[in-house]
Amino acid sequence: MFKLIIKRVLKNKFAVAGLIFIFIVFFIAIFANNIAPYDPYKINVYKVLEPPSKEHILGTDELGRDVLSRIIYGARVSLKVGFIAMGIAILTGTILGLIAGYYGGFIDTIIMRFVDVMLAFPTLFLILAVVAVLEPSIYIIMVVIGLTGWMDVARLVRAEVLSLKEREFVLAARAIGASSGRIIFKHILPNAIYPVIVAATFSVGGAILIESGLSFLGLGIQPPEPSWGGILSVGKDYITVAWWMSLFPGIAIFLTVLSFNLLGEALRDALDPKQWAED
């Protein structure tokens, strides 16, 4: 089953391209110290706003720092926020969805109405409000993005659980007296996990985008720490004289988010039984 899914994903050229790009970003983020040609914090007043050249491939910013090095270090922030926010969202959503779907009744009503309430808030404004009140830091941002992105996962998991708990193998487990824990973790969760994986892939891209947006608005990662949204934000002030400061971090955000979405799309197709007849 697992091998089959990987095979199907690898058949999709866009997904493979996305996967390769994600690997590259990962590699860059992990080995940023070794790859970056310059110190991303090093200010050089003699080389302010220099266009791309042999020395500075992607040019320099308003303080003479190397844009390429800052983008390379920015990948760390984006991936960290993307994955940890996704982890928080998936964990919260899965747990609440499991509880709501499995126990049903009053507990289900409470959890699902809470989901409705959370969905009624415009997410971005909620995040902005929270970040504005609290001191913006990378950890706050991760948690806030995670805690505003779990509702779809909860709905997804609940729907899966509702259908799984009527399946005969779950009934059989109940008939032999299996505990709720065993039924949930051995019989229901392993069968509900694939749609969660798809949602997780999409939510990494989403979280990166939100983080970039926050940094762009100045409520995300605080300078001088490099982040893609942050570089873009400063770049917009100089866009007429230094287009490279806006373009390259923009491309980095665009390609990374696109890669996660392409991968998510391919995973969704690979896990959809209706598409299986083709191979």
Next chain:
Amino acid sequence: MPLLRAVNLNKIFKLKKIIIPAVENFNLSVDKTDFFALVGESGSGKSTVAKLFLRLIKPQEGQIIFKGKNIWQLNKEELKSYHNSIAIVFQDPYSSLNPRMKIFSIVEEPLKIHRDYTKSEREEIVRKTLKTLGIDESMIERYPHQLSGGQRQRVAIAKALILEPEILIADEPLSALDISLQASLLNQLIKIRESREMGIFLITHDLNIVKAVSNKVAVMHLGRIVEEASTIDLFKEPLHPYTKVLLESIPGFHRRYRIKMPRISAEDRISWHIKGCRFYSRCSYRMDICKDNTPELKNLGARKVRCFLY
């Protein structure tokens, strides 16, 4: 004292405003020497009875008595022993096995829950049980989707039998399999039953199987038992008009009972709600009394029938 007894069971399903009495005034007892068959058409409430026996759903009224105790009033230990004593085989071997578990883990699970064996002891029992059911050793590391329908159903039966239950509930266990597989699985079930005492409660709509293996039969129609008798008596002389229809519907069988029956109409869908006999609209023996009065299940010597004709 019978092993498992249903006393005045009533289970009503409510779907918005529609009320369906899936099981009504249901009395039945199964002993450990019985091979009891419950027959009836689709939607007659047979599977609901199975779920009630397995304690998966709670009846609104009535009791299920196991070894003299109501199964809804057991303490923790008695409940465990009940789960240990009763086993289930479902109809569809494609959905009754967890697709994410290997065959070994599937069959091993009941042992993990109910026995304190070591891993190697469990492994030995699993292998032995699978072997009696003709599942090859090489299968135990596979997943259900890598097995054929017949193999899966054998695995499901192995899982049901591994705790050596006192009663096996089989909810249409063979209807998803082809004829030759049905025969070989039935033979295996009979063989296992010869080696040790175990009551079997078989739910089916296949009367050929009922005739071949069971010793008692109850016929169910829209939530009510309409006839109960020993298999020999029932097939020799069906009493209830519905039983007659059922027997007559067996291909190439009992032609002498062939009588013209009115075709089943869409009206039958509302048969649940008429006051009198629920078979009224399809019955060729119907009388005025049947329309507004519900017949009781009458004792006729060794058998029971629910019809005003008797």
